[in-house]
Amino acid sequence: MKQVDLAGLSMEATxxxxxxxxxxxxxxxxxxxxxxxGPEAVAIALAVSGQEPPRPLTHDLMAALVQSLDxxxxxxxxxxxxxxxxxxxxAIHGPAGPHRLxxxxxxAIALAVRMGAPLFVSEAVLDEAGTVPVIDVDDTAIDEAxxxxxxxxxxxxxxxxxxxxxx
Numbered sequence: 438m439k440q441v442d443l444a445g446l447s448m449e450a451t452x453x454x455x456x457x458x459x460x461x462x463x464x465x466x467x468x469x470x471x472x473x474x475g476p477e478a479v480a481i482a483l484a485v486s487g488q489e490p491p492r493p494l495t496h497d498l499m500a501a502l503v504q505s506l507d508x509x510x511x512x513x514x515x516x517x518x519x520x521x522x523x524x525x526x527x528a529i530h531g532p533a534g535p536h537r538l539x540x541x542x543x544x545a546i547a548l549a550v551r552m553g554a555p556l557f558v559s560e561a562v563l564d565e566a567g568t569v570p571v572i573d574v575d576d577t578a579i580d581e582a583x584x585x586x587x588x589x590x591x592x593x594x595x596x597x598x599x600x601x602x603x604x
Contacts (some may be wrong), residue, residue, distance in 0.1 A: 438514055438557035439463065443546065446482055457481060457546055459515070459558060467567030469515070469558055471523050477543035484550040496547040503552070507532050510554040513545040518562050 444460040447470070455478035459469040473481070480496045483489075493501070503510055508531035517524040525542040528535065549556055558567075 438559055439563055441469065441556045441558050443481075443485065443550065443556065444468065446478055446485075457543065459556060461558070461563060461567065465569045467563050467569055469563060469567045471515070471542050473543035473546075477541075477547055480547040481543070481550055484547060496544065496551055499544075499548050500551045503529060503531075503548075510548060510552045511535075512555045512557055513542075513549040515542050515545075515556075515558040515562055517559065518566055523562070523566075 440462045441459040442462060444458040447456045447458055448454065449456055449470075449472070455473050455475060456470045457473050457478070459471070461467045461469075480494050483494070484496070490497070500510075508529050511528040511530050514526045514528065515523055516526050523542045525540050525545040527538040527540050527545055527548065529538065530536075546556065548554070
């Protein structure tokens with residue numbers, strides 16, 4: 438399992454459907470976009486923003502249940518991509534020991550955000566559905582900056598740095 442961060446919520450360009458975007462913490466920082474329902478997107482957005490609804494949402498109730506039963510959400514794992522649908526697991530630890538519960542990723546993420554639990558995605562899912570972000574590099578601008586720095590180094594007087602430290 439690879440640890441990921443919730444990079445944000447977005448809307449799919451052509452359909453307008455809400456997406457959760459997860460970002461791998463380690464190189465190569467793959468992104469994973471997961472379609473979610475509107476209510477789940479709202480629940481995640483509220484939790485991320487720290488807003489509390491006037492009445493508890495379903496995910497608030499789930500968090501309260503886990504806590505009231507002396508449980509702890511150890512993490513959320515997006516475990517599989519099957520027939521175009523992502524599958525997830527809640528790893529919960531309580532007085533009776535560890536439990537793993539199957540869930541939709543959207544519900545799991547909404548709960549994890551509320552409870553401060555880490556998010557994980559299997560290597561296989563990242564390999565199959567993750568994308569490496571493309572960073573547009575301006576080689577000309579980099580070359581110019583490097584040349585400017587080299588020119589600065591050619592003209593710099595090391596004594597100047599000693600003078601600055603004495604002040």
